[in-house]
Amino acid sequence: MTTLIFLIFAGIAVFCGINLVVQTHPIASALSLIGVMGSLAILYLQLGGEFIAAAQVIVYAGAIMVLFVFVIMLLNAGAEGTSRQVSSFARYVGIVLLAAFLGLISFVIQAMLPKTEGVVFGAFQGGTALDVGRKLFTVYLLPFEVTSVLILIAIVGAMVLARKEI
Amino acid sequence: MQNAVPMSWYLILSAILFGLGVAGFIYRRNIITVFMSIELMLNAVNLTFIAFSYTLRQVDGHIFSFFVMVVAAAEAAVGLAIILTVFKNRETLMIDDVSSMKY
Amino acid sequence: MDFLIISLIKAAIIAFVLLTALAYLQWIERKVIAHIQLRVGPYRVGPHGLLQPLADVVKLITKEGVIPSHVNKLFYLMAPWLAVTLALISISVLPFGPQITIGPVTTWMQLTDLRIGILFVLAVSSIGVYGVALGGWASNNKYSLLGGLRSSAQMISYELPLGLAVAAPLLLANTLSFREMVDYQSGYWLGFIPRWNVFPEILGFVVFVIAGFAETNRVPFDLPEAENELVAGFHTEYSSMKFAAFFMAEYANMVTVTAVATLLFLGGWQPPFPEPYSDAVPILVFALGGLIAVYHGMNPARRKDKFTLPAAGMVFLGIAALFGASLLVPVLKTILMALFWFCGKIGILLFVFIWVRGTSPRFRYDQLMRFAWIFLFPLSMLNLLVTGLAVALTSK
Numbered sequence: 001m002t003t004l005i006f007l008i009f010a011g012i013a014v015f016c017g018i019n020l021v022v023q024t025h026p027i028a029s030a031l032s033l034i035g036v037m038g039s040l041a042i043l044y045l046q047l048g049g050e051f052i053a054a055a056q057v058i059v060y061a062g063a064i065m066v067l068f069v070f071v072i073m074l075l076n077a078g079a080e081g082t083s084r085q086v087s088s089f090a091r092y093v094g095i096v097l098l099a100a101f102l103g104l105i106s107f108v109i110q111a112m113l114p115k116t117e118g119v120v121f122g123a124f125q126g127g128t129a130l131d132v133g134r135k136l137f138t139v140y141l142l143p144f145e146v147t148s149v150l151i152l153i154a155i156v157g158a159m160v161l162a163r164k165e166i
Numbered sequence: 167m168q169n170a171v172p173m174s175w176y177l178i179l180s181a182i183l184f185g186l187g188v189a190g191f192i193y194r195r196n197i198i199t200v201f202m203s204i205e206l207m208l209n210a211v212n213l214t215f216i217a218f219s220y221t222l223r224q225v226d227g228h229i230f231s232f233f234v235m236v237v238a239a240a241e242a243a244v245g246l247a248i249i250l251t252v253f254k255n256r257e258t259l260m261i262d263d264v265s266s267m268k269y
Numbered sequence: 270m271d272f273l274i275i276s277l278i279k280a281a282i283i284a285f286v287l288l289t290a291l292a293y294l295q296w297i298e299r300k301v302i303a304h305i306q307l308r309v310g311p312y313r314v315g316p317h318g319l320l321q322p323l324a325d326v327v328k329l330i331t332k333e334g335v336i337p338s339h340v341n342k343l344f345y346l347m348a349p350w351l352a353v354t355l356a357l358i359s360i361s362v363l364p365f366g367p368q369i370t371i372g373p374v375t376t377w378m379q380l381t382d383l384r385i386g387i388l389f390v391l392a393v394s395s396i397g398v399y400g401v402a403l404g405g406w407a408s409n410n411k412y413s414l415l416g417g418l419r420s421s422a423q424m425i426s427y428e429l430p431l432g433l434a435v436a437a438p439l440l441l442a443n444t445l446s447f448r449e450m451v452d453y454q455s456g457y458w459l460g461f462i463p464r465w466n467v468f469p470e471i472l473g474f475v476v477f478v479i480a481g482f483a484e485t486n487r488v489p490f491d492l493p494e495a496e497n498e499l500v501a502g503f504h505t506e507y508s509s510m511k512f513a514a515f516f517m518a519e520y521a522n523m524v525t526v527t528a529v530a531t532l533l534f535l536g537g538w539q540p541p542f543p544e545p546y547s548d549a550v551p552i553l554v555f556a557l558g559g560l561i562a563v564y565h566g567m568n569p570a571r572r573k574d575k576f577t578l579p580a581a582g583m584v585f586l587g588i589a590a591l592f593g594a595s596l597l598v599p600v601l602k603t604i605l606m607a608l609f610w611f612c613g614k615i616g617i618l619l620f621v622f623i624w625v626r627g628t629s630p631r632f633r634y635d636q637l638m639r640f641a642w643i644f645l646f647p648l649s650m651l652n653l654l655v656t657g658l659a660v661a662l663t664s665k
Contacts, residue, residue, distance in 0.1 A: 006171045010179045017186040017206060026198045027344070027406060033202050034399070036183065040209055043176070047220040052228045054388035056212075059235045062395025063425065064205070064242045069399070070421045071246045072198055073406050073414060075253050094193070102185045106178045113177065116221050118170025124220045128384060129445055131225045132232070140229050147236045154240035161247035 002121050005046060009039040024079040026072045030065060037061045048124035051132045176217040183210035197249050197259050201242075208238050271374075279380055280361075287360060291520045292322035298623045305627035316577035326513075334509035337408070344407035349507065349514035352400025356521035359393045362386040363528050364447050366538050366607030371600060378607060379448070386447045387439065390529055391432060394484060398424040400518060401486070405503035416502030419492045419634065426641040427483035427490075433649035434477040437656040438466040438533045451537035461543065465536040469659075472652040474534045476645055478618070481526035483641070485519060488626040492634055527618035528611075535614045538607035548602075551592045551609045559585030 016035035023029045037060045044053040136144055183206060190203030212231040219227025253259060296311060296318065303310025311318030336342065363386075366378030383389050398421050405417020439445065442453035456464045467474045483490040492502075499505075504515045531537060540547030559582040566578030592609075595601040632640065 002169055003171050006175065010175070013179065014182055014186075017183050020199075020202060020206060021186055021190040021193060026196055026202075027403075029199045029202055031344075031399075031403075033206060034396075036206060037209060040213055043179075043213065044216050046171075047176070047216050049216050049219070049228050050383075050385050051388070052216060052231055054385050054392050055232060055235060057392035058388070058395050059239060060205075060209070062392060062398075062428070064239055066395075066398055066402070066421055066425055067242055067246055068198065068202065069402055069406075070418065070425075071249060073402065073418055073421070075250070075259065076414075077196065077198060077259055091193075094189070098185055098189050102182055105181045105185070109177045109181065110174050113174045116173050118172050119176070119217075119220060120170050124223055126223060126225045127219070127228050129388070132228050135225050135229055136232070143233060147233060147240075151236065151240050154243045158243045158247040161244070161251050 002046065002119065005121075006043065006119075009042045012036075013039040013043075026077045027069065030068050030072060033068075034061050034065050037065070046121050047119060047127075048122070049127035051127055051129040173217060173221055177214060180210045180213040180217070183207075183213070195260050195262055197252070197261055197264075200261065201245055201249070205238060205242075208234055275374060275376055276380065279376070283360065283380060287357070287521075287524070291517055291524070292326065294520050294524070294619065295325070295516070296322050297619075298626070301620065301623045302627045305624070316573065316580075329509055329513040332509040334511060337506050339409045340506060341407040341409060344403050345506075346511070348400050348404035348407055349511040349518070351403065352397065352518035353514040353521065355393055355397045355400060356518040356525065359390045359525050360521070360528075362389050362447065363525070363532065364451065364537065365611050367603060369600060369603055377448070378604070382446055382448050385445050387435060387445050387450070387529075387533070390525065391435065394522070394525070395424075395428055397518075397522065400515075401503050404507065404515070408503070408506035410506055412499045412501075413503050413505050416499050416505070420486060420503060423483055423486075423490065423492060423637065423641075426638060427480045427645075430476050430641065430645040430649040431480035431484060433646070433653050434473040434480065435529075435533060437470050437473040437649075437653050440653075440656050440660050441466060441469065447532050447537075451532060451539065454536040455539050457543055463536055463539060463541050465534065465539070465541075467534040467536075470534060470652070470656065472648065473656070474530070476649045476652065477530055477534065478621075479645060481530065482622070482625070483637075485522040485526055485622075487519075487523070487622055489629045489631050490637060491631060492637060523619060523622055524615065527615045527622070530618055531611065531614040538611040540606065540610050547610075548596060548606065551606070552589050555585050555589035555592065559583070559589060 013036050016032040016039070019032040020029045020036070023032065037056060041053040041056045041061075044050075044056060187203045187205075187207035187210060190206065191200055194200050194203065212234055215227040215231045215234075217227075219225065249259070252264060256264060258264065299321075300310040300318070311321040314320045314324045336345065361380040362383050364377060364379035364382065368375065368377050401420040401424075402417045405413040405415075405420070408414070438450070442450050444450055444453070454463070454465050458464055462468070482488075486492075504512055507515060540550070542550065562578045562582030562585060566574060566576075566582060569575040569578065592605060595605045
């Protein structure tokens with residue numbers, strides 16, 4: 001069952017990832033990215049990260065990607081034009097090279113990774129909201145506060161950039 | 167069917183997604199799609215963090231990916247504001263056309 | 270295997286009851302608004318228009334589904350089903366009542382309980398915006414596009430006060446599971462005031478309900494479908510079942526928002542009065558309703574009422590008798606009492622939703638945004654701060 005769920009959602013993630021790259025229209029790419037994020041959230045659940053799975057859906061799929069879709073709709077961005085000086089030869093070589101590179105990486109990971117036991121759903125229960133919160137507000141308190149400053153800077157920056165006069 | 171997924175599968179999936187993100191970043195010409203490819207790479211890295219967190223039985227990986235999400239949110243806010251400004255000034259979203267600083 | 274069968278039975282019951290309730294919610298809305306505006310509303314199909322939802326469903330299914338030639342077909346067809354699926358999913362984690370034992374089976378009146386149930390509902394509602402945004406964009410129509418744009422901006426903005434308002438009761442109860450949240454709210458202060466979160470968190474409750482209005486695109490926040498500026502907003506180009514799917518999504522979202530408000534703030538299925546008194550309430554309510562219906566049947570205002578109202582009165586009296594009989598059967602009593610109080614609270618909140626629609630005009634778009642960012646967001650932040658301070662000071 002664990003393997004089946006992994007295979008299904010890994011398949012969806014890879015399919016959506018490929019779709020993101022090959023689709024010419026930004027909206028189609030954005031929806032594929034949402035598909036990747038959703039299936040990754042399921043995989044996080046499988047790895048015992050229930051809080052991070054919910055955060056993934058709320059923050060990534062529910063806020064960041066809505067912002068992307070909003071901007072695409074606002075700018076009425078159309079499909080990419082075809083007026084590019086890239087030979088089709090380079091494109092096919094690129095696909096082959098990417099596949100070869102990924103195959104090599106997979107082989108290296110497979111060979112180098114020390115033998116650990118496989119992933120079974122429910123074996124790791126430490127990813128609850130309680131555990132994440134406890135660690136976040138004790139050990140990682142300083143980085144947490146720094147990110148809040150970062151967010152504040154980002155808000156001010158976005159507002160300055162979005163003004164009418166620039 | 168075996169009932170435990172090998173840890174390496176998660177890492178390979180993460181590598182594939184990261185590779186697709188890099189490919190999209192290089193291949194696509196629309197600023198927004200390029201930006202989304204970056205988000206795909208961040209997601210792939212998050213998966214690695216969570217997978218290692220499982221192996222080590224520690225919650226720290228979750229915290230790392232939480233921070234990655236926060237940074238991605240900040241980045242999306244600023245990045246999309248920049249894209250809006252670029253579009254307002256140049257009426258284009260193709261990165262090939264935004265090249266006045268290049269030469 | 271037992272678990273699977275029980276889950277399937279529960280899922281079938283919930284799906285059937287929910288879909289019927291959604292259809293009749295529309296009938297109730299039309300009736301209530303009609304009476305607010307001194308009309309009678311649906312009256313021709315069946316007694317008092319009770320078969321109107323059925324007629325509507327038949328009409329919408331048999332209607333021709335027009336797909337305009339200029340739409341983006343894939344997304345155009347995907348959007349309504351995305352909206353309705355996402356709206357219906359969150360019902361699966363909401364509990365309707367306590368643990369019950371029927372014969373050999375012990376189960377909860379809930380499909381499934383997640384440790385992160387509240388986060389799950391927030392997550393599903395946060396991606397629910399894609400149905401509306403995609404539908405507006407794929408229709409390739411400027412009014413639809415504006416509707417979709419407005420709705421995505423509005424839903425991002427109101428998600429913040431909604432999330433902060435939800436966080437305050439979480440601080441009090443110290444859990445993310447709906448079941449434990451309801452358990453936390455059991456009992457009474459001084460023996461008669463229920464320990465519901467609404468009393469310490471009245472501000473949070475008000476913010477939650479207002480943000481809930483905006484999240485479900487209801488009047489006075491129905492800018493995405495403002496008919497005098499945008500024709501019908503994001504669903505201008507939709508017809509037949511696709512159009513009905515958007516409506517079903519809206520009603521399902523209303524039910525979810527009111528159910529979450531009930532569970533977080535109004536104590537779920539916990540009765541507002543201590544045990545022996547709360548048992549009498551449903552009997553009294555239904556008996557009184559039945560007697561009033563019978564009385565009006567005796568002095569009919571319209572000719573048909575002479576038959577329909579006494580029949581309705583008999584049904585009500587029968588329900589009252591059922592509640593009375595349930596006092597003798599503990600299992601039945603647990604189920605009926607929980608359902609009565611839970612559905613009663615949801616019903617009152619839904620009535621408020623409809624009431625506001627019948628009485629209140631629509632905001633202007635800049636007023637809507639200013640209200641969210643300048644008033645509602647700081648208010649919910651303040652509420653969260655005060656709650657956090659109180660929790661920190663009172664805990665050891």
